[in-house]
Amino acid sequence: MTTSFEPGAPARAAGSIPLSVPEIRGNEWEYVKECLDTGWVSSVGAFVDRFEQDMAAYVGTKHAVAAVSGTAALHTALLVAGVLPDDEVLVSALTFIAPANAVRYAGAWPVFIDAEADHWQMDAKKAISFLEEECEWRQGELRNKTTGRRIKAILPVHILGHPVDMEPLLAAARKYELAVIEDATESLGAKYKGRRVGHLGDIACFSYNGNKIITTGGGGMIVTDNEAWARKAKYLTTQAKDDPIEYVHHEIGYNYRLTNVQAAIGCAQMEQLDNYIAAKLRIAAAYTEQFRDLPGLTPMREAPWAESIFWLYTILLDNEAQGKGSRQLMHYLAERGIQARPLWQPLHQSPAYQSSQSFQCTVAERLNRVALSLPCSTGLTTDEQARVIKAVRDFCGQGLR
Ligand SMILES: *Cc1c(COP(=O)(O)O)cnc(C)c1O
DSSP, X not given: OOOOOOTTOOOOOTTOBOSOOOOOOSSHHHHHHHHHHHTOOSSOSHHHHHHHXXXXXXXXXXXXXXXXXXXXXXXXXXXXXXOOTTOEEEEESSSOSHHHHHHHHTTOEEEEEOBOTTTOSBOHHHHHHHHHHSEEEETTEEXXXXXXXXXXEEEOBOGGGOOOOHHHHHXXXXXXXXXXXXXXXXXXXXXXXXXXXXXXXXXXXXXOBTTSSSOSBSOEEEEESOHHHHHHHHHHHBTTOSBTTTTBOSSOXXXXXXXXXXXXXXXXXXXXXXXXHHHHHHHHHHHHHHHTTOTTEEOOOOOTTEEOOOSSOEEEEEEGGGTEEHHHHHHHHHHTTBOOBOOOOOGGGOXXXXXXXXXXXXXXXXXXXHEEEOOXXXXXXXXXXXXXXHHHHHHTTOOOO
């Protein structure tokens, strides 16, 4: 008998298979011990510097600035990009809520843009329709015709390890003088037309929360080619200190620093990143191969112009009427000790965002009804994956091939 657990619970009970848990098997102990032995445990230190350098080198940007979380990184990036109170920012409707919250922390307003049906990312065509039909150029600024507010930035979220189709968004941003802030928190290592995500817009953010491809327990990073913006990001994340001796501050800053201990874990995790990505790709390929023939089930896809890292392997299951929908599968798996999870409530439907505008968000609603993420920890064993595959195939009435 395996232990069943509530869907969504972060349990790691004996015999159960969690959705996605970290792997700590490299130099983490050694590097953390070095921090403890030398006393460099707090917000400056050699590992913070190294982690920033490693990330900039990996993503391909000139600069990287560590932060305490991905959400703090997003908040900082919005401020650095010049987003002001009462501005508006185009945000993906189908995403974890953090980027919308960061927009509100800056005093600005999100406008939610629908997902496209094939890869579930921000729909560039709809984003452009919104800019062209719902906004107007007035005295050197783009204004939302409904709210009268200035549109200042686009915040595409590369969800689930797959990039957004960036070229049309970047062209529109150039045309309307908008900043592009990438939320790359779920897609470290993914590529768009050969270029790493995080190096496509003006500034980008990563997260090292426990469920991301690499983790520091909690943490984030801001990356950019813009030196002035990088300096400003460092300044804002360290309490905007202008004179560290006399404690003079010209602005209100934040305590958004990552500690040296967390950065030490991050440096060790970076050494494993290629292995983790290889594991995610292996897991995704096996699922896709085994699910290919199941009626009503759509495996996760990769666009021809994309190299996804398949961060969170997700399927669509569309047979609610026959009792075979995504939520029914979730409960069926939970009874067998297998954790699965739907995608996020689309943000335009979130009670927290009832006062925000949204644009044609019908695809996001459908995806929310039919999507389910399956176990895909980098340490998932072949036996564990076979159990998940068998359970999904049994549920769909096909059995093992
Ligand atoms: C994880 C995540 C973040 C930020 O996460 P933190 O937990 O603050 O590090 C932001 N956006 C998306 C889409 C995420 O999945």
